[in-house]
Amino acid sequence: MNRKVLQIAAPAALGLLLLVGRIAAQTGLAAAESHGEENADFSKAVIHVLPVRGPIYMLVGDGANITLQAGKQGELLVNTGFDKMSDKLIATMKKYSDRPLQYIINTNFYADGTNGNDLIRLAGTTITGANVTADISDSRQGAQILAQDNVVAHMSAPTGEKAPTPEGAWPTDTYIGKEKTLFFNGEGIEIIHQPNALTDGDSLVFFRRSDVISAGDIFNTDGYPVIDVAKGGTIEGTVLALTHIVEMAIVEHEEEGGTLVIPGHGHLCDQAEVVEYRDMVAIVRDRVKDAIKRGLTLQQTKAEKLTSDYDPTYGHNSYWTPDQFIEAAYNSLKK
Numbered sequence: 001m002n003r004k005v006l007q008i009a010a011p012a013a014l015g016l017l018l019l020v021g022r023i024a025a026q027t028g029l030a031a032a033e034s035h036g037e038e039n040a041d042f043s044k045a046v047i048h049v050l051p052v053r054g055p056i057y058m059l060v061g062d063g064a065n066i067t068l069q070a071g072k073q074g075e076l077l078v079n080t081g082f083d084k085m086s087d088k089l090i091a092t093m094k095k096y097s098d099r100p101l102q103y104i105i106n107t108n109f110y111a112d113g114t115n116g117n118d119l120i121r122l123a124g125t126t127i128t129g130a131n132v133t134a135d136i137s138d139s140r141q142g143a144q145i146l147a148q149d150n151v152v153a154h155m156s157a158p159t160g161e162k163a164p165t166p167e168g169a170w171p172t173d174t175y176i177g178k179e180k181t182l183f184f185n186g187e188g189i190e191i192i193h194q195p196n197a198l199t200d201g202d203s204l205v206f207f208r209r210s211d212v213i214s215a216g217d218i219f220n221t222d223g224y225p226v227i228d229v230a231k232g233g234t235i236e237g238t239v240l241a242l243t244h245i246v247e248m249a250i251v252e253h254e255e256e257g258g259t260l261v262i263p264g265h266g267h268l269c270d271q272a273e274v275v276e277y278r279d280m281v282a283i284v285r286d287r288v289k290d291a292i293k294r295g296l297t298l299q300q301t302k303a304e305k306l307t308s309d310y311d312p313t314y315g316h317n318s319y320w321t322p323d324q325f326i327e328a329a330y331n332s333l334k335k
Helices: 003-007 011-027 083-093 117-122 129-133 149-155 235-248 271-293 298-303 322-334
Strands: 048-053 056-060 066-071 074-078 101-105 125-127 139-141 144-148 173-175 179-184 187-194 202-207 212-214 260-262
Touching: 048 260, 066 083, 074 179, 083 117, 101 117, 101 125, 101 179, 144 149, 144 187, 144 202, 149 173, 187 235, 202 235, 235 271, 235 322, 260 271, 271 298, 271 322, 298 322
Parallel strands: 074 101, 101 144, 144 173, 212 260
Antiparallel strands: 048 056, 056 066, 066 074, 125 139, 179 187, 187 202, 202 212
16 A cells, blocks of 8 residues: 555545555556556456545546546446446446436546446436426436547547447547536536647546546556557646646645545545656656757667656556656657
8 A cells, every 4th residue: 555645634534545545456457448457357346435525436446446426416427447347337326326327527538447438328317408408308318428529539540540449438528628517416517628648638527516636547646647649648748737636736734635636546645646746757757858858769768767766656567667658758758
């Protein structure tokens, strides 16, 4: 368990944060499409639920972390995990509301957050009457799936670079520009585009009344950020996105507590840990910039071991190694 868990919570929440640290270490089946975990054995996987604040819950054990908002109007999910866990996810959701799932928000297009879209969507409903027609009978099968417009572009694979994601998993409603807003279960929800971070279609989800940010894969406590240069990702954009989270978050006292942040992978955090992670990414970026300025090739830059002081904390994942992180940083800066 990461020692930092001990430092981030007010006493009332400390036990819960210790628990989620253990859960993440024991049951995470991790991570994005490039992580190569789609064929993992899910038969013994368990979805653990951490109450975060108010109607917000963090679900751990189903690929990427999932955020659940449950209230009188129904349920909203941020990401859906792998389809092999969809039955377990649906059963878990039923424990927190007897109202249907209405919204799914995808923070990017990676399989560990979107693979379950089709099955989970069909377990919900789109009630247009409440918002549009004033006729509750005007409802449609399946929840709405919301995402930034580039998510659909990558899932539909228009360039033929890979087989497209099945159409039933594609977002049903996309946004362009800086953000899309909702008001659901008594609180405003902001879906905020972070351009050219890990990809060109990343979103943060901010639950304003609950004061909780669902960060997607922009922020992971279990490894370096997976920067997909081929899909528009850059290390500069990742630093800017992490800085945006830092600026959105408000601390309670002495730089602890306050706004809570649900990472794409790993344990629940507050602003202090996002600052530490942002600073790490920015320092590595500056080291790579210096290597480029000195005329070093990619292989020479890798040989300098620019992440060696951070590797004990972030360099233990086989799916995204320090060398891969440096290569992505180097290539995005050279671009």
